[in-house]
Amino acid sequence: MKTHKIAVISGDGIGPEVIKEGIKILKKLSPSMQSKLDFIEYDLGASQYLRTKEAMPQSVFQEVVSSDAIFLGAVGDPRVPPGILEREVLLKLRFDLDLYINLRPCILYEGVYTPIKQKTSQDISFYVVRENTESVYAGMGGFFKKGTPDEVAVQEDINTRKGVERCIRYAFDFCQKRGYKNALTLVDKANVLTYAHNLWRRAFEEVSKEYPKVKTNAMYVDAVGMDFVRRPEIFDVLVTNNIFGDILTDLGAIISGGLGFAASANINAGEQPSKYSCHALFEPVHGSAPDIAGKGLANPLAAILAGKMLLQFLGEESPAERIDHAVRKAIQSGKIFKPESSDTQISTSAIGDLVFSFL
Numbered sequence: 001m002k003t004h005k006i007a008v009i010s011g012d013g014i015g016p017e018v019i020k021e022g023i024k025i026l027k028k029l030s031p032s033m034q035s036k037l038d039f040i041e042y043d044l045g046a047s048q049y050l051r052t053k054e055a056m057p058q059s060v061f062q063e064v065v066s067s068d069a070i071f072l073g074a075v076g077d078p079r080v081p082p083g084i085l086e087r088e089v090l091l092k093l094r095f096d097l098d099l100y101i102n103l104r105p106c107i108l109y110e111g112v113y114t115p116i117k118q119k120t121s122q123d124i125s126f127y128v129v130r131e132n133t134e135s136v137y138a139g140m141g142g143f144f145k146k147g148t149p150d151e152v153a154v155q156e157d158i159n160t161r162k163g164v165e166r167c168i169r170y171a172f173d174f175c176q177k178r179g180y181k182n183a184l185t186l187v188d189k190a191n192v193l194t195y196a197h198n199l200w201r202r203a204f205e206e207v208s209k210e211y212p213k214v215k216t217n218a219m220y221v222d223a224v225g226m227d228f229v230r231r232p233e234i235f236d237v238l239v240t241n242n243i244f245g246d247i248l249t250d251l252g253a254i255i256s257g258g259l260g261f262a263a264s265a266n267i268n269a270g271e272q273p274s275k276y277s278c279h280a281l282f283e284p285v286h287g288s289a290p291d292i293a294g295k296g297l298a299n300p301l302a303a304i305l306a307g308k309m310l311l312q313f314l315g316e317e318s319p320a321e322r323i324d325h326a327v328r329k330a331i332q333s334g335k336i337f338k339p340e341s342s343d344t345q346i347s348t349s350a351i352g353d354l355v356f357s358f359l
């Protein structure tokens with residue numbers, strides 16, 4: 001039996017609470033899996049940084065990247081200036097492992113509240129494929145005359161033909177495999193970013209020829225923001241750059257059950273494998289939420305569903321489906337959410353136990 005090494009980075013804030021529930025579910029399913037999961041916990045994030053001024057020491061990085069996949073809670077802590085933990089842990093892993101896809105489902109499960117009136121689970125069911133290693137996240141830029149009244153700050157939007165094309169190809173593939181509406185939307189701002197998004201449009205057009213069964217369209221990002229609210233039912237799979245994907249998927253999360261529900265997969269899909277054995281990182285989208293940390297208030301469904309995506313990545317389709325089924329049953333029990341709200345009414349561990357009971 002194959003053993004998969006899973007590096008666990010519970011991280012900061014509510015990270016540890018929600019990851020604990022995710023692992024509880026994954027461990028329960030282990031007898032029904034074709035492989036064995038070996039969880040190895042790494043203490044990374046704010047406490048590590050405050051002790052050593054290094055959020056992820058090189059030796060630990062080497063161990064983490066020799067795993068088969070990473071399960072991450074959240075990084076971010078008010079005691080550390082913004083950007084440090086994000087850059088030294090999460091973005092470092094995304095970049096160094098070349099996890100060029102960030103796959104984010106925005107799926108409203110039956111019985112889950114959406115703030116959009118008259119829309120139901122029939123209407124909100126789409127995936128955003130977010131490019132995950134380029135755009136303004138590449139960190140290219142600098143200051144000129146910093147600190148003076150004439151200061152200039154430049155931050156470059158990087159779009160490489162290779163980076164864009166592999167992301168688009170993944171999105172076509174994913175859309176075809178999903179087999180839902182067979183419709184892929186390119187989200188850009190080609191009317192203003194006339195170089196960068198001209199490249200995206202040409203790459204999209206060319207790759208589309210390899211997928212004659214997938215219907216395509218291109219929309220401007222501002223219009224997509226509007227249509228997430230006005231008519232989310234038109235979407236199946238969307239593909240976009242890193243920064244637009246970041247912003248749109250928070251909006252996507254709120255219409256499909258809240259941040260407590262949003263899971264994500266960061267994947268190197270193998271066209272240009274990185275030099276490390278680890279090709280994927282799974283995380284809830286919500287972040288560390290320090291204001292509610294340690295109180296049992298966090299919703300662990302996002303972490304549990306990130307665990308589902310982890311199993312899918314490892315080829316454990318049927319236990320992954322069992323998680324999905326158990327989450328649906330737990331929601332239908334009516335015990336998790338307050339009426340007409342995506343706020344929860346039972347504790348983090350009680351939600352984990354409820355899902356567990358339906359496995």
Ligand code: IPM
Nearest residue numbers: 086087090091246249285287
């Ligand atoms: C996300 C987060 C990160 C991002 C932050 C924490 C760097 O907002 O995963 O969406 O901007 O990508």
Ligand code: MN
Nearest residue numbers: 246247250285
């Ligand atoms: Mn974000």
